[in-house]
Every structure is written in structure tokens, then in C-alpha cells.
Amino acid sequence: MSRCTPRCARSLRSSSATRRSTRSSRPQIVGLAQTFIAQGAELLADPGRAGAWTQVDARLLQGIGRMSMGIAGAIRAAAERVPALGDRLAGPAEILDVGTGVGWLAVALARAYTDARVVGIDIFEPALALARANVGAKNLQDRIELRQQNVLCLDPTPVFDVAWLALPFLPAEIVPPALAAVHGSLKPGGWLIAGTFAAAGPDRLSELLMDLRTVRSGGKPWTAADLLPLLDVAGYQDTQPIPRTWAAPVHLFLGRRAG
Numbered sequence: 001m002s003r004c005t006p007r008c009a010r011s012l013r014s015s016s017a018t019r020r021s022t023r024s025s026r027p028q029i030v031g032l033a034q035t036f037i038a039q040g041a042e043l044l045a046d047p048g049r050a051g052a053w054t055q056v057d058a059r060l061l062q063g064i065g066r067m068s069m070g071i072a073g074a075i076r077a078a079a080e081r082v083p084a085l086g087d088r089l090a091g092p093a094e095i096l097d098v099g100t101g102v103g104w105l106a107v108a109l110a111r112a113y114t115d116a117r118v119v120g121i122d123i124f125e126p127a128l129a130l131a132r133a134n135v136g137a138k139n140l141q142d143r144i145e146l147r148q149q150n151v152l153c154l155d156p157t158p159v160f161d162v163a164w165l166a167l168p169f170l171p172a173e174i175v176p177p178a179l180a181a182v183h184g185s186l187k188p189g190g191w192l193i194a195g196t197f198a199a200a201g202p203d204r205l206s207e208l209l210m211d212l213r214t215v216r217s218g219g220k221p222w223t224a225a226d227l228l229p230l231l232d233v234a235g236y237q238d239t240q241p242i243p244r245t246w247a248a249p250v251h252l253f254l255g256r257r258a259g
């Protein structure tokens, strides 16, 4: 049998790393397909419904949750670009997951940052019931705490190092008070990571479809130009959009509490 040359060993190593990363992305890819198909069918069935987040279809909730696991990869990329955020996440961080849904992003964050603790809050009890089961199934109940809580009712005690805020699910009028509430819950120097949906391409149709998804999720399609001033008003510093280098269909915006 021929010997494995260093070049061949390198290529075997890299193809097994690719297989591992494809395997770990499978739940996100399946979740993305299930979500887009189910949301397309729901749009055809009820095109005129008011934008809101009231889905009780467990399959759809699980699909959206699995799709959102990809956001952990986007946050990792942001943390590489902004070392002060990376330093926070690398230690024993307290991470707030606003709109934790069925908890899959909380699970992905707990796996990505093994010294961190995650607190997931949501107002929607059917999603939280699924989240408890998902977190339990992954044996992460010691590191992920789930609470039924509105982001507007966050305790103004500075306890979190990093907070994730998914904007597509928040009505526009509650975004300014939500940004202020999260700011009050961050430790000095703690980071807000706010996310919006990203379009599949730069063309007008892709942008309009992304706006449609956002509006039907109950939110407003924020642009950097209208969102960043809101972060400034809420008291955040170092506010910035992070150039998208990841596959997950989200844009990320950062802001830091002074200190």
C-alpha cells in the first residue's frame, strides 16, 4: 500500500474537518429549509394577516430555532473581528438571549462558549416549553436558564457580559425601550449584539422578500442608517455594523456599554 505523503495527510485532515463541519451544520440547513417552506405555505394560506409572532406550530418553531443556531457562527466571526467582544465571550460570560424561542440558539451559544452561562428570556410559553425539553435533551440545564420574561421588564441590574437581541420579532415601537432595557442589564463594557434578517442577494427582489419575512415576523426591516442612531440614543458606544462573512442569513450590529 502506498504511503500517505504530508500533502495527502493534510488533504485527508481537511476533508474530514469539512465532513465534521457539514455534519454539525445539518440541523441548521434542515431548519432553514423547513422554515422557508412552511413560511411560504403560510403566506399563500393567509397573505393578509397582520405581522406578529404568534406561531404555535411546534415543527415550525423547532425549524426556526435550528436555523437560528447558525447565528452562533456569525457571533464567533464578529468576536474575531472585535477582540474586546471575543475576550468577553471567552471567559465565564453571562450571555442574555432575548427571544430565546425553543432554545436552540441558547444551546449553540453554550456549546460555542464552554465557560459561559446563558439566560434565555421569552414571552411565549409554548416556545419556552419546547426550549425546556431541548435544553434538557442536550443536558445543558445547569448552564442555560430559561425565563418567561418580556425584554422590557429586564431588571436594570448590570449582570450580563453579552446580550443577543433578535430585532425581526420585536414591533418597531418597542425597539427603543428594549435597547434601553438591555443596556441597563449589561455590565460596564458589556456588549449588545442586535440582529436583523439578511437578504439572499443584493438585488431588489431579494431585499423585498427579506422585508416581507421581517414584517410577517412582527418586526421592522431596520437599516444600519436608522438603527445605529437608536443605539447611540440608548447610550451604547462603539456602535458598528459587522461586515457579513458568514452563511447565516443575518446582519449583526454591535454596541458597548461604557466602562
Ligand SMILES: C[S@@+](CC[C@H](N)C(=O)[O-])C[C@H]1O[C@@H](n2cnc3c(N)ncnc32)[C@H](O)[C@@H]1O
Pocket: 053, 061, 064, 065, 066, 068, 069, 098, 099, 100, 101, 102, 103, 104, 105, 106, 121, 122, 123, 124, 127, 149, 150, 151, 152, 166, 169, 170
Ligand atoms: C423565533 S424566536 C427566535 C428563535 C430562537 N433563537 C430559537 O432558538 O428558537 C423569537 C422569539 O422572540 C420572542 N419575543 C417577541 N417579543 C418578545 C419580547 N418583548 N420579549 C422577549 N421575547 C420576545 C418571541 O416570542 C419568539 O419566541
